Structures are given as structure tokens and as C-alpha cells.
Amino acid sequence: MFAKGQTVIQYMEQLAPKHLAVPDDRIGLQLGSLQKEIRSVLVALDVNDEVVEEAIAMGADLIVAHHAIIFRPLKQLQTDNPMGKMYEKLIKHDIAVYISHTNLDIAEGGMNDWMAEVLGIADGVPLDEVHAEKLYKLVVFVPAAHADKVRTAMLDAGAGAIGNYSHCSFNVQGTGTFLPQEGTEPYIGKPGKLEQVEEVRIETIVPQGIRNKIVQAMIKAHPYEEVAYDLYPVDLKGRSYGLGRVGKLREPVTLAEFVDVVKEKLDVPHVRVVGDLNRMIGKAAVLGGSGSRYVNSAIFRGADVLVTGDIDYHTAQDALMAGIALIDPGHNAEKIMKAKTAEWLQAKLSDSRYDTKVAASQINTEPFRFM
Missing domain, CATH: 3.30.70.120 (Alpha-Beta Plaits)
Structure with missing residues (x-):
């Protein structure tokens, strides 16, 4: 027996409840219908033409992605341009697309907990509070x-x-x-x-x-x-939820040694680094995606280093003066969510005796090439 689309999404929303998302985030069903049986699900970081072809080849009925395919409101849908062709292909093959973005980042046991865990950050707490339940x-x-x-x-x-x-x-x-x-x-x-x-x-x-x-x-x-x-x-404050995680490393290391950990655990060939490579790192912060505006939060929380993507030049200069180290593995480091989400969702479906299969996308959607 295959799970209905709504059932699959109910499980996803156990992992990443929609109410955790920041205001105006583009989450939820963005294309297609959930009123159908789901034989297979593809979990992806981004949805591009290669990922859509991968979904078609495996017979996927649903793509669960982290980044929205419709980020800005559509004024028209032309099927003779690249994005329009991709939408048309998804519709013709009856592939629905569901987005779990900042709600997955914020959720306990979600994106930022996964990143903190692999980097050796123990007992991580939110870097920047977004919600108090x-x-x-x-x-x-x-x-x-x-x-x-x-x-x-x-x-x-x-x-x-x-x-x-x-x-x-x-x-x-x-x-x-x-x-x-x-x-x-x-x-x-x-x-x-x-x-x-x-x-x-x-x-x-x-x-x-x-x-x-x-x-x-x-x-x-x-x-x-x-x-x-x-x-x-x-009028009581419940559990706090927020973006990023900060906590002590299991063992202090030099910044150079921690750079090697980041490259290995997040599977990135190169990183950009700000700070003295010989300084000792005892407390680290991590925030998946673009985290330039959270440097001050990391400083306030007493972090020696912040691991996050899309650091701009002036933020790097300010961090250097403030004495906090930065490691930028790129936005695509969030690809850790593919295997983790697929594993979690497959376990839920299998425990409920559904035959629906979940796979992590094998497509590398990193747009940059390092020369």
C-alpha cells in the first residue's frame, strides 16, 4: 500500500512543523497535487532541470526540497524559457513539489542540529531565537x-x-x-x-x-x-526555537584543524576562512545557508567561530576586527539535508507499513566551480 500525498506531508511536518518557519518564507506545496498515491519521493536541496530529470527517471510522484522553486510571485508562466519549461515538465509528469525551508532549519532534529552534530558541537542551543512556543x-x-x-x-x-x-x-x-x-x-x-x-x-x-x-x-x-x-x-514562555546552533566543541582544536573538520563533514572541497589559523576554537556556531547577518549573534553568544555560507566582504572585515573567526563552506553545504531527510521520512513510512520509497537526490546543485 502506498501512502497518500497528504500522509507523506503530515510526516514531513512532524519533522519540520510549518509554524516554525519565519514570516513570508515560501514553504509548503508549491506545485502539483497531493491528492494521489505517492509511490516514490525524491528529496533534494534545490529543484533544477537535472533534479527534475532524476525524479522522472525514478518515477517520483513528489519532490521534497529545501529551497523554493517559486520564490518570487509569478507574473506569467511561459513554457519557452528555462524555468517555464521546468514547470511544464513537472506538471506533465504529475510531480508535486513541496518545500521545507526555514521550518526545517529551525526544527529540533532538523538542518542546524544535523550540521552541529557532524561538526562536533555538543548541546547546541539556538543561535538566534525566532519563536518561543x-x-x-x-x-x-x-x-x-x-x-x-x-x-x-x-x-x-x-x-x-x-x-x-x-x-x-x-x-x-x-x-x-x-x-x-x-x-x-x-x-x-x-x-x-x-x-x-x-x-x-x-x-x-x-x-x-x-x-x-x-x-x-x-x-x-x-x-x-x-x-x-x-x-x-x-502567559508563560515555552520552548525556544531559532536559527543556527551554538555550543562547545567536544574537544578544543585550532581553527586550521576545525577547517579540516568542516570540509570533511560537510563534504566541501574548499572553504573561505577569516581569522588566525592557529587560534584555539572551544565554542562554535553553525548556521546553514546564508548567515552574514548572524555574526553579531555568534559574538554575543561567545562563539570563537561561525560556520555559515555567503559571507560578504564587509562582514568578513567586521568579523576580523571583532575577533571572531568565520568559515564559509558555501550555501550548498546544506546538502546534508538530502540523506538525513530521506532517511527520516523513509523510517516513518516504513514503520507505518507503507510501500512508498524515499531517495536522496544524487545531483550536485552547487552553481559555483572552484578553479
């Missing part, structure tokens, strides 16, 4: 005999996480009253008779991203025909 208070009233079952369902679904603690809740016993109306089938009592039941009021904290999941788990475990519960926002 909203928190909600969930209150539900449960007959005492079912309190453990409902509480466990909610907490196992992710409720009650506070800092490094999980399964946090508060419980108060009391008496609930209700009068079942005609046509109801109450779990306790009879229609037309006022009931008093010993109940437990369970309170817990719910993160925005999994709010619906927790509520559904609660309702499924609850014995009542109509579940009495409250869900309201609270």
Missing part, C-alpha cells in the same frame, strides 16, 4: 476511577513538559454535577436525573504544536459522552 493550560474533569487512564493518555501524548521535567500535572478531587437530557446515553446516570459524581480535576501544560494531538488522546481515553474540559493560553 505558546503554552496552553488544559483542564479536564474525569470520574475518579478513570483519572489515571486519562492522565496517562494526556501526558504520554506530550502534555506536562516543563523544562527538563515531563509528565507534570496537578490533581484535585471534587464533586461534578450534570443532568443528562432526553436522547443522551450517559456513561454514569440516567436521562432526566441530576447526578453527582466524584471527579478529579486534572491540570497540565500543553505546547501549541501538539495541542490537537493531546486533546484527541484525552477525549479517546475519557469515558464520558461529552467531555468537560477547558483549554486556554497562559
Whole structure:
């Protein structure tokens, strides 16, 4: 059995929730339809003509890419120019294109965590905070005999996480009253008779991203025909999410030695470097893609070096004066996402017993050539 397009995307959005993306980022379905079975998925960094030909050759129904194929609004779609021809080819072969960009960068277990991990950055935290997840208070009233079952369902679904603690809740016993109306089938009592039941009021904290999941788990475990519960926002800061990662290296190394690590682990033949190659690097920051404007964030976080792409001349001069080293492996270093995303998505589909296959693109989309 093959997964439907919407199912594949639901899994992708578990890895990279859409609400994590920065405002106005071009993410989501950009071309085609998800209302079909997906036999195979191609994961790519960029979508160019070679990648489209690769997708056609493997019979892909869906391309999941990091960089948008429609970045600026289209004023017309002409099929006699290179971009128009590529769009036409995708449409004719019924290949949908879905983009996961800054939401994948920001997500825990996503792009910047992958880059930090391979570079040996331990316990990385966001370099630049973008979101603080909203928190909600969930209150539900449960007959005492079912309190453990409902509480466990909610907490196992992710409720009650506070800092490094999980399964946090508060419980108060009391008496609930209700009068079942005609046509109801109450779990306790009879229609037309006022009931008093010993109940437990369970309170817990719910993160925005999994709010619906927790509520559904609660309702499924609850014995009542109509579940009495409250869900309201609270003025507390939840988990922080942001671009980049910064943390200590597992072992201090010289900048020259760290350059070799970057080249090997990110699979790039050359890098641009700013700083004294003999200086010791103990704390490093990394940000996939274009990170010139995050140099000050790296300085503020106490990083000795920032690894990021697309460093411009004046930013390099400013960094040199400020005393922070820079390593620019190019924007294409984000290609680490191809194999990582494909592996993650394939595992999810296989665990659900779908026959859909996921492959990482083998096309090198680096536009620059080093001479």
C-alpha cells in the first residue's frame, strides 16, 4: 500500500512543523497535487532541470526540497524559457513539489542540529531565537476511577513538559454535577436525573504544536459522552526555537584543524576562512545557508567561530576586527539535508507499513566551480 500525498506531508511536518518557519518564507506545496498515491519521493536541496530529470527517471510522484522553486510571485508562466519549461515538465509528469525551508532549519532534529552534530558541537542551543512556543493550560474533569487512564493518555501524548521535567500535572478531587437530557446515553446516570459524581480535576501544560494531538488522546481515553474540559493560553514562555546552533566543541582544536573538520563533514572541497589559523576554537556556531547577518549573534553568544555560507566582504572585515573567526563552506553545504531527510521520512513510512520509497537526490546543485 502506498501512502497518500497528504500522509507523506503530515510526516514531513512532524519533522519540520510549518509554524516554525519565519514570516513570508515560501514553504509548503508549491506545485502539483497531493491528492494521489505517492509511490516514490525524491528529496533534494534545490529543484533544477537535472533534479527534475532524476525524479522522472525514478518515477517520483513528489519532490521534497529545501529551497523554493517559486520564490518570487509569478507574473506569467511561459513554457519557452528555462524555468517555464521546468514547470511544464513537472506538471506533465504529475510531480508535486513541496518545500521545507526555514521550518526545517529551525526544527529540533532538523538542518542546524544535523550540521552541529557532524561538526562536533555538543548541546547546541539556538543561535538566534525566532519563536518561543505558546503554552496552553488544559483542564479536564474525569470520574475518579478513570483519572489515571486519562492522565496517562494526556501526558504520554506530550502534555506536562516543563523544562527538563515531563509528565507534570496537578490533581484535585471534587464533586461534578450534570443532568443528562432526553436522547443522551450517559456513561454514569440516567436521562432526566441530576447526578453527582466524584471527579478529579486534572491540570497540565500543553505546547501549541501538539495541542490537537493531546486533546484527541484525552477525549479517546475519557469515558464520558461529552467531555468537560477547558483549554486556554497562559502567559508563560515555552520552548525556544531559532536559527543556527551554538555550543562547545567536544574537544578544543585550532581553527586550521576545525577547517579540516568542516570540509570533511560537510563534504566541501574548499572553504573561505577569516581569522588566525592557529587560534584555539572551544565554542562554535553553525548556521546553514546564508548567515552574514548572524555574526553579531555568534559574538554575543561567545562563539570563537561561525560556520555559515555567503559571507560578504564587509562582514568578513567586521568579523576580523571583532575577533571572531568565520568559515564559509558555501550555501550548498546544506546538502546534508538530502540523506538525513530521506532517511527520516523513509523510517516513518516504513514503520507505518507503507510501500512508498524515499531517495536522496544524487545531483550536485552547487552553481559555483572552484578553479
